[in-house]
Amino acid sequence: MAVLHESGDAGSPPGDQVTRGRGVTRRGFLAGAGGAVAGVAAGAAMAAPYIVPASALGAGGATPPSDRIGIGSIGLGSRGTQHLKGLLQADGVEIRAVCDPQQPKCEAARDRAAKAYAGRAQRGSFRGCLATADFREVLDRPDVDAVVIAAPENWHALVAAFAARAGKDIYCEKALSLTVAEGRALVDTVRRTGRILQVGTQQRSGRNFRFACELARNGYLGRLTRVEVGVPGGRALPNVAPEPVPPDIDYDLWLGPAPYTPYNPLKVSFNWYFIYDYCIGWIQSWGVHHVDIALWGAPSLGQGAGLQVEGSAVFPDDGIANTSITWDVRCTTPDGLVLHFTDNRKNPQGCRFIGEKGWVHVTRGGIRAEPASLLTVALGPGAIRLYESNEHHGNWIECMRTRRDPVAPIEAGHAATGLTIVCDIATRLGRKLTWNWPTETFENDPAADRMLSRAMRNPWRL
Amino acid sequence: MIRHTLLVTLLATGLAAAPVAARAAAPVAPAAPAAEPAPALTPDAAFAALKSYTYDQPARVLRYLEAYIQRATGSAEDRRDAAGRLAAVLRDPDATLDAKRFACQWLPLVAGNEQVLLLEQMLDDEKTLEMARRALQAIPGEASLEVLREVLGGAKGDHLVGILNALGAQRDAASAGSIAAHLESKDQAVSAAAAAAIGEIGTIEAADALTAAAKSAQGDRAETLLAARLRCAQRLGETGLAHIDAPRCERAVAMLSEIFSADLPARWRIAAMMGIVRIGGEWGAWAVLEALEDKNPTVRAAAIQATRRIPGKAGTEKLVGILPTLTPRDQVLMLGVLADRAGAADRPLDREYADARLGVLKMLDAGAAAVCAAAVRALGAVGSADDVPRLVAIAASSEKAVRDAAREALARLNAGGVGAAVIAAARQGEPATRVEAIRALAARRSEGAGEVLLAAAAEGNAPAVRAAALAALAEIGRPDDYARLVGLLAGVDDANVAASAERAAVAVGQRVAEAKARVEPVRKAMAGASPGAAERLLDVLAAFGGAEALEVLRPCLKADDTAVRTAAVRALSRWLDASAADALLALAREAGAPVHRQLALRGYLRLAGQTKDASARLRMFSAAKDVATTADAKKMLLAGLAGLSGPEALAMAQTFLDDPEVKPEAQAAVTRIRAAAKPKPQPKRAAVPPADPDRLAARRKELADAAPYGFHLVCYMDCGPQTATGEKGKPGLRVTSGAPYFWGGSDAAADVRYGTIVFTDREVVFEAAGLDPKRAYRLGFSWWDYDHATRAQSVWAAPLKEGRPVRLMETARLPSGAQGQKPAEKAVPLPHDLTAAGSVRVLFRNEAQPNVVVSEVWLWESDTASAPADAAPEASGEAAAEPKVHRSSRSGGARVLLVTGIDHPGHKWRETAPVLREAIEKDERLAVDIVEDPGWLETGDLAPYKVVVHHWMDWKVPPPGPKARTNLDRFVRGGRGLVLVHFGCGAWQDWPGFVQLAGRVWDPDLRAHDPRGTFTVDIVDAEHPITRGLKAFETTDELYTCLAGAREIHVLAKATSKVDQKDYPMAFVLTYGQGRVFHCVLGHDVKAFEPEPVKTLYRRGAAWAAGLDPTAKP
Secondary structure, three states: OOOOOOOOOOOOOOOOOOOOOOOOOOOOHHHHOHHHOHHHHHHHHOOOOOOOOOOOOOOOOOOOHHHOEEEEEEOOOHHHHHHHHHHHHOOOEEEEEEEOOEHHHHHHHHHHHHHHOHHHHHHOOOOOOEEEOOHHHHHOOOOOOEEEEOOOHHHHHHHHHHHHHOOOEEEEOOOOOOOHHHHHHHHHHHHHHOOOEEEOOHHHHOHHHHHHHHHHHOOOOOOEEEEEEEEOOOOOOOOOOOOOOOOOEOHHHHHOOOOOOOOOOOOOOOHHHHOOOOOOOHHHHOHHHHHHHHHHHOHHHHOOOOEEEEEEEEOOOOOOOOOOOEEEEEEEOOOOOEEEEEEOOOOOOEEEEEEOOOEEEEEOOEEEEEOHHHHHOOOOOOOOOOOOOOOHHHHHHHHHHHOOOOOOOHHHHHHHHHHHHHHHHHHHHOOOEEEEOOOOEEOOOHHHHHHHOOOOOOOOOO | OHHHHHHHHHHHOOOOOOOOOOOOOOOOOOOOOOOOOOOOOOHHHHHHHHOOOOOOOOOHHHHHHHHHHHHHOOOHHHHHHHHHHHHHHHHOOOOOHHHHHHHHHHHHHOOOHHHHHHHHHHOOOOOOHHHHHHHHHHOOOHHHHHHHHHHHOOOOHHHHHHHHHHHHHOOOHHHHHHHHOOOOOOOHHHHHHHHHHHHHHOOHHHHHHHHHHHHHOOHHHHHHHHHHHHHHHHHHHHHHHHOOOHHHHHHHHHHHHHHHHOOOOHHHHHHHHHHHHHHOHHHHHHHHHHHHOOOOHHHHHHHHHHHHHOOHHHHHHHHHHHHHHOOHHHHHHHHHHHHHHHHHOOOOOOHHHHHHHHHHHHHOOOOOHHHHHHHHHHHHHHOOHHHHHHHHHHHHHOOHHHHHHHHHHHHHOOOOOHHHHHHHHHHOOOHHHHHHHHHHHHHOOOOOOHHHHHHHHOOOOOHHHHHHHHHHHHHHOOHHHHHHHHHHHHHOOOHHHHHHHHHHHHHHHOOOOOHHHHHHHHHHHHOOOOHHHHHHHHHHHHHHOOHHHHHHHHHHHOOOOHHHHHHHHHHHHOOOOHHHHHHHHHHHHHOOOHHHHHHHHHHHHHHHHHOOOHHHHHHHHHHHOOOOOOHHHHHHHHHHHHOOOOHHHHHHHHOOOOOOOOHHHHHHHHHHHHHHHOOOOOOOOOOOOOOOHHHHHHHHHHHHHOOOOOEEEEEEEEEOOEOEEOOOOOOEEEEEEOEEEEOOOHHHOOOHHHHEEEEEOOEEEEEEEOOOOOOOEEEEEEEOEOOOOOOEEEEEEEOOOOOOOEEEEEEEEOOEHHHOOOOEEEEEEEOHHHHOOOOEEEEEEEOOOOOEEEOEEEEEEEOOOOOOOOOHHHHHOOOOOOOOEEOOOOOOOEEEEEEOOOOOOOOOHHHHHHHHHHHHHOOOOEEEEEEOOOOHHHHOOOOOOOEEEEOOOOOOOOOOOHHHHHHHHHHHHOOOEEEEEHHHHHOOOOOOOHHHHHOOEEOOOOOOEOOOEEEEEEEOOOOOOOOOOOOOEEEEEOOEOOEEOOOOOEEEEEEEOOOOOOEEEEEEEEEEOOEEEEEEOOOOOHHHHOOHHHHHHHHHHHHHHOOOOOOOOO
16 A cells, blocks of 8 residues: 555555555556557657747748647646647647546546547547646657646646656746745756646736846836736635545545645635645735746846845635735835735736836736837837747747747746745745845745745655 | 634624625724724724734734734834733743734834843744744844844754744854754755855855765755755855955855756756856856756756856857857857847947957858748848848748848848948839838838839839838828829829828828928819819819818819719718718708718717717707718617717607617617616615616617527516516526625726626525416526625526526626626526426536625527527537538539637627628639538538538637637648638637737727727738639628737738727728638628629639639639
């Protein structure tokens, strides 16, 4: 019997269904997996299939089946399903595995793929889609070249690091990691393994967001004094009593590296966003979108030593949620540039760059500026131009072929995620902190540094 | 079962009464309001309560303690205190395991050495071992490391793995030796954990151990060790670089080189190369150059990208040197890297890039278009002024990809003398190259280009140059250029040039700060201007507005020449601001010609509608009341009034209630004015708001208008405020299972009718009664998951007494308000065999969590006793017959297929399709077949057709399957044509590729359109074959403001929204693959097709899409 829970847990591990090995690697699984993938095993040595980038060479038309990038989709909640839908329509890729510890979600995704690829299956170019609760089985598949990770945050860095070591390229949902330390470890792993990783901060592929940042970067707003970010606030949840784990959920794999607490039906879908073991709340998971834009347009917020961080937040005082509901945090660089980051009851939704000569405010709904003429600016020769991507999946797919860094590279995802975590820590500790980017620690506050990492449940490690 | 248990839990916590268990009001509503308020916690009470905590208790104590412990980190004293209290829980033999688990999780924040000793003792107990191991890992410092090292020797199995992971996470160099002993463990989990840990430690000693172990390793173990060696090399390299310690760097490079040179899959070798590059120096350059010649294309691609990390002149030289030897694909990639390098450099003109430039220039003639395009793009980063003539020539003569690259390069080229070189190229040469140079001047925002642009704009014999120069002036012309531009406008004879010149004059004039300076040149030019010129000058004045401009226009109102007089009235009616109001009102009363009076009145009412100040607006409308005698004028007046509030506006609107011409409009205005007077609902009001008769009436009218073809509204219920609706003996609805509720605050996100709901935990049931057995019915409803993103529901119908329910709609997820989605409206046919009984039950079932909610329900009834044809197949489940193609009466000619058959209920395709066919067939070269089913695209043969006219939208029904997309995609991509009509832009919402094909598509999140009414469509490109010679025209239609999309389109016609004063495209073209797409959003109904120019647009658009010359006489 595998001991994946804390030893001696009275709270009953998932039971006899556990047949996996005790280790964290899954090599060798395929040996017993039967004929489904035997035909493609010969291609195991190749990483992402490289073909001439269609767009770069001006070619059009559909990608031939042999050049399709095989994709495994890990985490099939609402966001994961959105990715699945998008990628099932995309040219040049094929969903070859789907993974979720909740069996019904997993099977629905597999059926969706089978339906979308019915034509390919008839022609013999599609050989079925693996459905599994265990992401390591996806990583063991040689015909899977890349994975999409849309599991809760406690899983992100771990699954991504496993994928990188298995030679897979990665699309990882934001926030990149649950802690600063595991985010740093993931950056190291992805760079060490030379993998392509696109962070799911898809606003970077929106023209308005890029343009707002280019205005800020090129001095059209004058000297930048302040950046205001507002995102939806978090929620409280009721108290929920433990329940037996339903037979169609592999709860041990749902928990992953998070500490053991018993199952309840409320938390395994959506509400995990607000539980600190799995996510740091919307200050992190929503905040990272616009904080990322803030850093793109005002890079000095993410560089150097001496960033002062101070703020407050309101937390639930009962119930199973324990992440902030509203917050108000101020980050100040040594040069006096301020990032004011709140839930959207204070700052309006979006990101606003404010300079001495004007401001620009960008949201998913649109872009506004003062003076309004800023919106008609065309960048002249010599201007700083940011990475141009107009489709986040498409950019990822192209970069897997060209091996170029995507528009939302891992360092950007780590910085934006890190900054939201640092803001959250300041509200939790209730005191002014000073953040040092080069060391990724707080200055002169080792007690606060202890908030930057957590120990994973055995046997997980990065 | 699960749901049931959850409900019990919620009941127990007093939350089931609200459908929204999880919503908290700010700052924090207690998640579990108990019958009596709980006493405030104190630290003593909370820590005492923690000891007996188990997971089935409320979490209030935990929430309190988390906050307490986090705050305690601020001072050493508080930390000691908190750590001591947590330790007491851990020491207490009677404390629950759940309590200890919580204490262990939070202890590391405050723990000191004393608690480390306690945790060490906990490692002896199976029950507490893992929680203690994790806590030790999370406590930094020598004390916890010593404990971990000490237990490493005796640990076994899972516990050993945990200890190894902990030591690895802490990078404890001191334990490298003892960890290495486990590398050879037979237990694979242990040896893998040891390898990972030792790699993380990353000392020379660790490197030795891993290298030795790797020698004999096979299979999975070899892979584990490879990953560990990479990790170790990275750590060695990092510390080597940080301490300027060459031996450590060299050791790291040696480890990586061994992997790089081995016969391993590409991914390992890429990783090794990247590792060496990150260490840098000569090592990095060596690895990249080796990898650039690799057989494996993925390795080569990674190497090319890695060249970004080889800095300096030497690096650039190597890249340029190797460029000619690469495959074309690799050349494209490498040129991209070169461009990025140079673009990021501070001084792009130093020697480094002078050499790079020569290398790039060689690639221009390389042959492959893709390489050429990449080289041209790179030249934009490394090029000099000498390259301007070449780039201009390339832009003027190449295929699209290369041309676009050249235009981009010209816009970005950033070196000394480039500006002057572009001006020189704009001044002389072939017209085509001059046009490109002029475009570049605009794209570069060049200063000092005015002279050359004005000269080019005045050239009589080069129309393309003139047009380009005028377009460029419109973009970058400066105030100094304005007077000459106006003079030029007055002297132009060609109509197309005149339109461009007018645009330029207006654009540049708006940059002139002083009103007087804007108007004066126009006044001068008016003297002696021809009637045509005067008309254009007056239009310029209208675009500026203001009293000064008005004084220049005034004499023209009395001019002898009728054309000038008309032009003056027309210009006045388009006046930018209210300064023209008095003059317009006077003209509306007194002008001699009826058409002048009409124009003036419209202009006046438009200005009144735009007036921001409510009392001023009311005064303006009152003043016009006696002049507004036509139905159109009265409607405009009422539309303006409807935006006002207060007794005067109400009284004025009421005077129209008896006017048969505008009775409905008057009623709508009265309703809106009344509604505006009511105070806005308070946010977060928990009581269900009462039913509001005005709101219900307005909603009923909306739904009556939206009824499907052949149906009308018979009853409507706003669930929550209402639980029953309808008169006795007539169709009605009533709730038989479900309780009213209101989501406080939801009215900030959507209309209040969506936030008022009925709900139950299992099934909301309605009874529909009083149904006419002979007629058909459709059930409409709206729903919204305001506070969650979890709800999913299905819809069923059942006989009133007994019998099995039949499913009307599959399980569907509700749009989530929590995720910013808007409520959804749906409609399904009710089975006739059930409604024939006169009454039926409708059931909404919960298919997810937490409960089932319905916002509104209504019934549409068929107009005639027999069910309309389009309702029958769905209701009876019969297979639809093969859709029939209605062939054109014309034989021969290019065949056009008009696809229609479903649309938003407001779009009567049965009426508009024949009108559209007639308009297109005015071109005798075209023959239009009509098919009334978009599904035909899936099964039909498109081969005979040159053009598909897309006149449908899959409103609340599924679109045709993927085959249809593929067919349409291939059809257009392969060189045929597509015409999109009005709401065609809204089709295929779930097809991401459709936007590429249509250019712009409906985005439901944007404002949909201006209120239907009269507006002017302006021709943007009067030279395009579709719009050649067309003039601005008025039409009565919906002005769409809802298009989204990023790809390049060529706009032919636009209109200015009355709501936000912004311009929106009305017609545009694009190419897709080899095919042509004409997209026009005009054509809401038959009336919208009446203006001749609308018909012309579609006729010519179809001809153009068919590859014919639209203006050629057939």
